[in-house]
Amino acid sequence: MSSMKRGKTEVQGKGIRFDKSVVMEEGGGGESPPFTVSGGGESPPFTVEGGVEGGESPPFTVGGADGGESPPFTADAMDIEGGESPPYTAGMGGESAAAPPAPSGTDTITPTVSTSTTMAAIPKKKKTAKRKPPPPPLGAPLVKPPPPVDKNALLFPSDSGDLILTYDWDSLKAAEPLTLPLNDYSPDGILKATSSNTLAIEFTTPGNSSRFCLSIAGDNKDENKIFEHTLLHVNPRQFWKGGKMLLNDCQGYNTWGKAVTADLEMFPVVFGVKRAIMVIQVREEGFDLFLQGRENFGEGGGRESRMVKGYGDGLMHCYRFEHRARLPAEGDKLWLQFLTHADDKKGENQNWTVHRMWWGKQTLFADVHPDGSVPGVNLQQQLHPHKLFISGLDKGDGSAGHLERQQAIMERDFQKYGDKQEGVVVSLRNGGSYALVTLADKEMTDKALVEMRGKYERMARADKTQREILEDRERREKEEAALAATSW
Known part of the structure; x- marks a missing residue:
C-alpha cells in the first residue's frame, strides 16, 4: 500500500486569496497540470509532487471573475471500479464543464481539495445615542412634567379638609x-x-x-x-x-x-x-x-x-x-x-x-x-376610679414605728378627700416606698390629683387588681341580664 501525504499551498489571483489543501498518493513522480484562473492572464504553473502512478492528474481550474468558462474539475474521493465518478464543478461566474469519466480498471486516487475563503469581518453597527427632543419654539408655552404619584394622597386629600x-x-x-x-x-x-x-x-x-x-x-x-x-x-x-x-x-x-x-x-x-x-x-x-x-x-x-x-x-x-x-x-x-x-x-x-x-x-x-x-x-377600665398609687416615699429606717407615723401623716393629708363613713384607707407597701390610697369617689380623686401634687410628686391612678376586674365584670353581666329581662 502506498502512503498518503498532505500538501498545502496558497494561490493569489485578481485580489482573491485561496487556501488549498491537497491530499494525494505518493508515487510515480508525474507532473500535475497547470492551475489557471480565468480572466487576467495565466497563473504560474502549480506542481504537486507525486502524481497518480502511471497516469496524469486531471485538470483543476477555478472559473474567473470575468464570466469565462471553467475547464473541467474532477474530484472523485471513492472511485468505484468499472463505474464513473459523479461530476463536480466549481464555477465563479460562468458555466462549469462536466468532468470526463475516470478510466476504468485503473487504481486512481484523485486529489481531494477543500476550499475556504477568508472574508473581511462585517463592521458592527455603532450605537446611536438617544436624541433629546428639540427645544420648543420661541414663544411657545412650557409644558410642565406631570407631578410624581403621591402614594399617601388619600391621607392628605385636597378635596376635603x-x-x-x-x-x-x-x-x-x-x-x-x-x-x-x-x-x-x-x-x-x-x-x-x-x-x-x-x-x-x-x-x-x-x-x-x-x-x-x-x-x-x-x-x-x-x-x-x-x-x-x-x-x-x-x-x-x-x-x-x-x-x-x-x-x-x-x-x-x-x-x-x-x-x-x-x-x-x-x-x-x-x-x-x-x-x-x-x-x-x-x-x-x-x-x-x-x-x-x-x-x-x-x-x-x-x-x-x-x-x-x-x-x-x-x-x-x-x-x-x-x-x-x-x-x-x-x-x-x-x-x-x-x-x-x-x-x-x-x-x-x-x-x-x-x-x-x-x-x-x-x-x-x-x-x-x-x-x-x-x-x-379596655385599657382605661383597668384603672381604679378612686384609688391612688403614690411612690417615692421615704422608707426611713424601715421600722414598724416609722411605717405607723408615715401612714398617719398620709391619712391626715388626704382626709378631706375620703369617704364620710369609711374615711381614707392608706396601705403602705414594700417597706414604705410606695402606698395605695383609697378615696371617696372619682370626683374627689381627680381633685386630690391636682391639689396634692405639690407634696406628692409621683402620684397617679392605681391599677385595678385581678379580683376587682372580675367583680366588675360579674356586676356588668348581672346588670345587662336584668336589663334584657325587663325589655320584654
Whole structure:
C-alpha cells in the first residue's frame, strides 16, 4: 500500500486569496497540470509532487471573475471500479464543464481539495445615542412634567379638609412650640362621624433622635393654660427601656396620669426613616393611633390584621387610647401642640421635622380589622376610679414605728378627700416606698390629683387588681341580664 501525504499551498489571483489543501498518493513522480484562473492572464504553473502512478492528474481550474468558462474539475474521493465518478464543478461566474469519466480498471486516487475563503469581518453597527427632543419654539408655552404619584394622597386629600401646615417645621430651629387649632370640631359630629375627626402628620425623625412628642388638648378660656389639661400625649422614645411608645394624659399642671407603654419594635420604624406618617383619629371611644414607616415586624401576633388596606403604603393601627376626660363641648375646639428641643426639661435630644399636616373627615380606619381586635381597648377600665398609687416615699429606717407615723401623716393629708363613713384607707407597701390610697369617689380623686401634687410628686391612678376586674365584670353581666329581662 502506498502512503498518503498532505500538501498545502496558497494561490493569489485578481485580489482573491485561496487556501488549498491537497491530499494525494505518493508515487510515480508525474507532473500535475497547470492551475489557471480565468480572466487576467495565466497563473504560474502549480506542481504537486507525486502524481497518480502511471497516469496524469486531471485538470483543476477555478472559473474567473470575468464570466469565462471553467475547464473541467474532477474530484472523485471513492472511485468505484468499472463505474464513473459523479461530476463536480466549481464555477465563479460562468458555466462549469462536466468532468470526463475516470478510466476504468485503473487504481486512481484523485486529489481531494477543500476550499475556504477568508472574508473581511462585517463592521458592527455603532450605537446611536438617544436624541433629546428639540427645544420648543420661541414663544411657545412650557409644558410642565406631570407631578410624581403621591402614594399617601388619600391621607392628605385636597378635596376635603385642610392642610394646616404646608412648610417644614423643625423642632431644633423653632424658637417656640407650634400650636395650632383643630377647627370644625363637634362632639356630636365625632359620635356620628359627621365632623372632622382625622389628623395626618408627615414627618422625618433622624436616627440619632431620642424622642419627639405632641399633645392634643381641649379649649380653655386662658390660652396660656390650654395644655395644662391634655387629652392625649404621644411620646415615642427610641432609647428609653429598649424603645417605647408612651401615651398619657395630663389632669392639671404637671399632673400626669398613668402612662401606658408599648414596645416600638411592634410598630413600623419611624426613627431614621426619610418620611414617616402618623395618623390620629378621634372617635367616641378614644384616640386611635396609626403609624406608617419602615417595616420592623414579621408574621404573627395579630399585626397583619391591624394593617389598614387602601390608605398609604403600610399604615398600621398601633393603639387605642380610651378617653380619660370628656371631650370639649359644642362650640369649642381641639388644639394641637409640638414642643421644641429647648422645651425638653430633661435635656433629651428631641429632634424631628414636620413637613405637612392635614385635619379633616375620614372613614374610621379601625373598623376594618378582619379579626375585630383593637390594641389598647379596655385599657382605661383597668384603672381604679378612686384609688391612688403614690411612690417615692421615704422608707426611713424601715421600722414598724416609722411605717405607723408615715401612714398617719398620709391619712391626715388626704382626709378631706375620703369617704364620710369609711374615711381614707392608706396601705403602705414594700417597706414604705410606695402606698395605695383609697378615696371617696372619682370626683374627689381627680381633685386630690391636682391639689396634692405639690407634696406628692409621683402620684397617679392605681391599677385595678385581678379580683376587682372580675367583680366588675360579674356586676356588668348581672346588670345587662336584668336589663334584657325587663325589655320584654
